Amino acid sequence: MRSADTIVIGGGLSGSAIALGLVREGAGRVMLFDEQLPTQRLSRGNFGLTWFMCKGASHPIYAQWSRLACQHWPDFAARLEEESGYNIELEWTGGAVHAIGEEEFKVHTESIEGLKAVCAQVGLDYPVKMLDRQELAELIPKIELGPEVSGAMYTPEQGHVNPLKLMAAMRAAFQNKGGTFIGAQTVSAILPKTGGTIILKTNTGDYQCQKLVVAAGHGSTRLLAPLGEKLHIYPQRGQLMVTQRHKRVLSIPMLCVRQTPDGTFVIGLSTEDTALDNRVTTEAMQSQAANAIRLFPMLAKVNWVRAWGAIRVMTPDGAPIYSRIPGNDNITVVALHSAVSLAPLAVNIVAPWIGGTGDHELLPHFKNGRFDV
Known part of the structure; x- marks a missing residue:
């Protein structure tokens, strides 16, 4: 039976980020499983924005988490490119959300003020402002705006990236640091044992580990149900x-x-x-x-x-799930969209929390159990 200190099930953007963070933290032998289902390749359909603007309009903690992620992005990208040898094509040029008509312009303006106040509660800035039509046109002078565009909300502190190269870079850096990547690996069962060991039944045989991360997208629901955990996705x-x-x-x-x-x-x-x-x-x-x-x-x-x-x-509230399984604290589930934008926090904050070497005041707000009402 093959063994590892930690196994991550799910080799997409989120799982790859967690696995990279774990090997950076010195979490021992780490394995990353990727089932490679052709119908569920969400990470290959990502738009590629490194974005905080507009996120969390109805979820203040998620707004703060997204803003924190973008603060990490430039340094995160530089280190990742050095470790992996990949150019992930990050363009930290800012970003905008256009408005059609004066009413939508007004709604954007009000949204900015609310999110500024939310981020200020935890000492985060929210560097977003409204541009009128002329200011937006001057920002992107080589392309003409449509006649209905009234302006845009804009920040200089976000951008976009090639999501396929980002995923490849995280996988490469993970392996360069000693991690083991295993593709075409289907997990059929998770069997926690007395004493904390976890046995995984797979299509290539059994594996055992001391810590397990389930980041298998919609496949996570099937894996966690026998453990009594209803995953709210x-x-x-x-x-x-x-x-x-x-x-x-x-x-x-x-x-x-x-x-x-x-x-x-x-x-x-x-x-x-x-x-x-x-x-x-x-x-x-x-x-x-x-x-x-x-x-x-x-x-x-x-x-x-x-x-x-x-x-x-x-998820029902749009925010991520980072949650330990009740009764099995050595099993963690990670489930979310916006895996590109949140990748730096998966590596720098969530992985150390999973490994037991770090924590963050916002993490308790993202438990799966918040939906059990």
Whole structure:
């Protein structure tokens, strides 16, 4: 039977970040399992924003957590690139959320004031301001705004990244530091034993460990149910579209449109309740394209070449779950969307907490049990 000090089930963005954080903390032998199901590759459908703006509008703690994550991002990226040898294509150029009409401009303004107050409660700044139409146009002078755009909320302290290279970099850094990555590994059962040892039944045999992290997305529900833990997550489909390459004209990412370093435009802001169906639909593509063209009319002239769907892991309040399993404190579940934005905290804060070498005052607010009412 193969053994490790800690095993992480789930090799997507969240699981890879936790695994990297554990080996950085000197957590002994760490294994990372990736089942590689073709229908649940959420990390391969991520929009790639390193973002705090607008997050947590109805969840103050999540707003604070997201802001803290973006404070970590530049240093996190620099260290990750050094450890992995990957260029994760981070562009720390700021970001904006456009407004259509004066009413939406007013709503954005009020949202900023509320979130500034929320972050100030824990000593965090919230460097977001409203730009009128002229100020926004001057910020992105190479691309024309649609006639209905009234302005945008903007911050210079966020950006975007290549999510595929981010995941590859975290996996590479994890292995460079001595971690063991095992692909095509399906876990069928988690069997806690007296004395704290955990046995995992897999398609390639049994494994044992002293600590276990379950970060398997929607697969986590099946694994935790026999332990008496109901995981409060549900699937939500998002669809993305990408264009042919075009000269760089958009210097900052918008919430629903960004231009990558290779010149392609990516759009995506759909939310659909479709269980685990990750197919694309013409209706969503038409809606997303129309919204993008409303913001930037020139997008009507470029060719859209590919579209794909992915199944998000959502919680009832939108905030992440970082939670130890009652009665099995050496088993931790991690479940969330926004895994790109929150990656620095998974590495720098959540992993040390799991390993027993660190803690943070905000972590208790993200227990799975908060939904047991």
